[in-house]
Amino acid sequence: MDAFLPLRSRWPVGLMLPAIALFAGGLAAITRAEMLAAGEIRLASRQAVAGTLAALLTGFVVWPSYRRLWRFAYLGLAGVVVALVAVYFLPPVAGVHRWIRVGPIGVQPSEFAKVVYVVALARWLTYRENFRRLPGLVAPLLLTLVPVLLVLKEPDLGTAMVFPPLLFAMLFAAGARRRHLACISLVAVLLAPLLWSQMSREQRSRVTALFEQNAPEQRPADDGYQLHQAKQVAALGGAWGSWLSGTTVDDPGAYHLPAAATDFIFSMWGERFGLAGQTALIALFALIVAGCLRVATSTQEPFGRLLAVGVAALFAAQVLINTGMTVGLLPVTGLSLPLVSYGGSGLLAHALALGLVLNVGLRADFEVTGEPFRFARRRGRWN
Secondary structure, three states, rough: OOOHHHHHOOHHHHHHHHHHHHHHHHHHHHHHHEEEEEEEHHHHHHHHHHHHHHHHHHHHOOOOHHHHHHHHHHHHHHHHHHHHHHHHHHOEEEEOOOOEEEEEEOOOOHHHHHHHHHHHHHHHHHOOOHHHHHHHHHHHHHHHHHHHHHHHHOOOOOHHHOHHHHHHHHHHHHHHHHHHHHHHHHHHHHOHHHHHHHHHHHHHHHHHHHHHHHHOOOOOHHHHHHHHHHHHHHHHHHOHHHHOOOOOOOOHHHHHHOOOOEEEEEEEEHHHHHHHHHHHHHHHHHHHHHHHHHHHOOOHHHHHHHHHHHHHHHHHHHHHHHHHHHHOOOOOOOOOOOOOOOOOOOOHHHHHHHHHHHHHHHHOOOEEEEOOOOOOOOOOOOO
């Protein structure tokens, strides 16, 4: 009767409603980006179709018990690694190897890699205690290093930047010692020059663009131009956005923003809904992260708890990186905004992640005893 458990349980509406609101606002922002580009409303239509598929995927993921993922966690990670390798043997799209295309349908494996990585790491950390010692952290680091290096080679710096926060958040939730995490952070800082030497010229230019100064009347070029336009488009929305005020400027070039519907959707959200809308967007994401953590603290089963913490870290890291690059606090990395940016792969991946958290929240019927997490069976087997 476990399949019917969701029908008898209390659905976490506080987690679902913010996700729906973000998707709806994202559709409006994508439509606005196409309107300003004087093009057809095609991306918004595709995103609406992807949203329908995402809703079906969420329902599908919620139905069977999440504990069945236990046996497929490593197999899923291996499949994602194969897909990340396969993109290099396929023709590039816009000069990068990120997609696997079958006819008109394109799939971006790196989007799903983040979710599968959370599942695999949650399994690794659930019933082990060696990660409480510094040598025991080697295996989780290697588990992280493989997808990070493959994603960096695509190149996709933004997605690669998401994995370290996931690792640290899940290690902390599992009980890793703080001094060990501090040592790893120090080593990462010391290795930063090595990372810089391995970055491409384009990736370096995105970092240096943060520190370039231009005269007020001078419009920056190259990577600085995109950052300048992102700030300007967001500022054009004012306090309440063009949705309420209806005011626009006469210069169409002021609204020109590359990747407006994807990487810089936060700017388009600001133009459409203003500063108030951007504040509401951050609040909605905060509700999602808080909802995931609430599920993590309410469940008594360690695997599910780590899944919820990982998804919370996934949303928090992506929102901080995306909004940070939009306002000029972080380098432009090409990372989408979850549930808001255009892109079927990203939308489906984050719907999958939320579905896992909903699944955990509906099946909190296991106990935690001792240190570290220990499995106390009630039924004698996984469901």
